[in-house]
Amino acid sequence: MAELAPTYRGRFAPSPTGPLHMGSLVAALASFLDARHHQGTWLVRIDDIDPPREQAGAARLILDSLQQHGLYWNETILWQSTRTAAYQQALTKLEAAGLLFHCDCTRATLGANGSCNGRCEPRQSSVSAPRALRVMVPPDTRIKFIDGIQGSCKYDLGNTIHDFVVQRKDKLPAYQLAAAVDDTHQKITHVVRGADLLDSTPRQLYLMDKLGSTSPHYAHIPVLLGNDGQKLSKQNHAPALAADKASVNLREALGFLNQPSPPQAAKTVTAIVDFAIRHWSIDRVLMADDTP
Numbered sequence: 001m002a003e004l005a006p007t008y009r010g011r012f013a014p015s016p017t018g019p020l021h022m023g024s025l026v027a028a029l030a031s032f033l034d035a036r037h038h039q040g041t042w043l044v045r046i047d048d049i050d051p052p053r054e055q056a057g058a059a060r061l062i063l064d065s066l067q068q069h070g071l072y073w074n075e076t077i078l079w080q081s082t083r084t085a086a087y088q089q090a091l092t093k094l095e096a097a098g099l100l101f102h103c104d105c106t107r108a109t110l111g112a113n114g115s116c117n118g119r120c121e122p123r124q125s126s127v128s129a130p131r132a133l134r135v136m137v138p139p140d141t142r143i144k145f146i147d148g149i150q151g152s153c154k155y156d157l158g159n160t161i162h163d164f165v166v167q168r169k170d171k172l173p174a175y176q177l178a179a180a181v182d183d184t185h186q187k188i189t190h191v192v193r194g195a196d197l198l199d200s201t202p203r204q205l206y207l208m209d210k211l212g213s214t215s216p217h218y219a220h221i222p223v224l225l226g227n228d229g230q231k232l233s234k235q236n237h238a239p240a241l242a243a244d245k246a247s248v249n250l251r252e253a254l255g256f257l258n259q260p261s262p263p264q265a266a267k268t269v270t271a272i273v274d275f276a277i278r279h280w281s282i283d284r285v286l287m288a289d290d291t292p
């Protein structure tokens with residue numbers, strides 16, 4: 001009997017704070033190509049858990065733009081705004097394990113790395129509203145993983161982060177919690193994303209471990225910088241991608257990922273994407289000098 005290959009499941013999880021730009025196209029494309037090259041499933045999840053930061057209509061613009069660039073997803077889109085009960089369940093589980101505490105720190109009272117360094121933990125009865133929920137990270141907590149691009153990554157989480165927010169003061173789930181819960185829920189096996197999220201990975205691995213979940217493999221691609229040397233982002237108004245330049249955009253993104261150039265005969269988006277799937281190699285994506 002033929003052995004079944006382990007099922008590859010990847011995902012792209014944009015937050016709807018603005019349209020897709022070249023930086024986010026590079027991340028989406030890398031994740032898509034890695035999944036498709038491995039005959040895997042590629043999911044799109046909309047990280048819409050932070051309404052104050054969202055831009056009306058941005059999710060639709062992102063989805064349209066992905067399709068214009070030939071990046072078609074499998075299965076139904078998961079909207080994180082529909083997942084409140086699952087995040088609450090995870091918090092209940094962490095609470096039952098004695099890992100949560102309330103925190104009313106303000107920016108002024110927080111220590112390095114946004115940690116409250118044991119300030120709130122001993123004074124639970126006097127913590128006042130509005131208060132956040134933090135997960136305890138014992139000082140000896142070390143997280144190690146092998147990144148598909150960055151190589152061996154080691155984090156002294158207990159001494160650098162110590163504790164981190166899992167539910168914000170406004171009762172919204174923190175990104176770290178939502179990402180960990182949903183990667184588990186969607187049975188994601190491979191996360192390919194920008195190196196700007198590399199520092200989040202040990203926190204998500206820590207939460208997955210505490211929630212009893214299997215963690216995916218990670219690969220963090222270099223972050224694309226603009227001409228000013230700043231990360232391209234919605235915050236610094238990176239331009240939205242033009243739909244009529246999809247082929248050009250794809251070629252540029254492939255160049256940045258150090259992948260072979262599709263032949264000039266590949267004129268359509270489909271032809272470029274098909275070529276890129278066949279020739280994809282994550283080993284060609286070079287580490288950038290500017291990784292955090």
Ligand SMILES: [Zn+2]
Pocket residue numbers: 102103104105116119120121
């Ligand atoms: Zn605190």
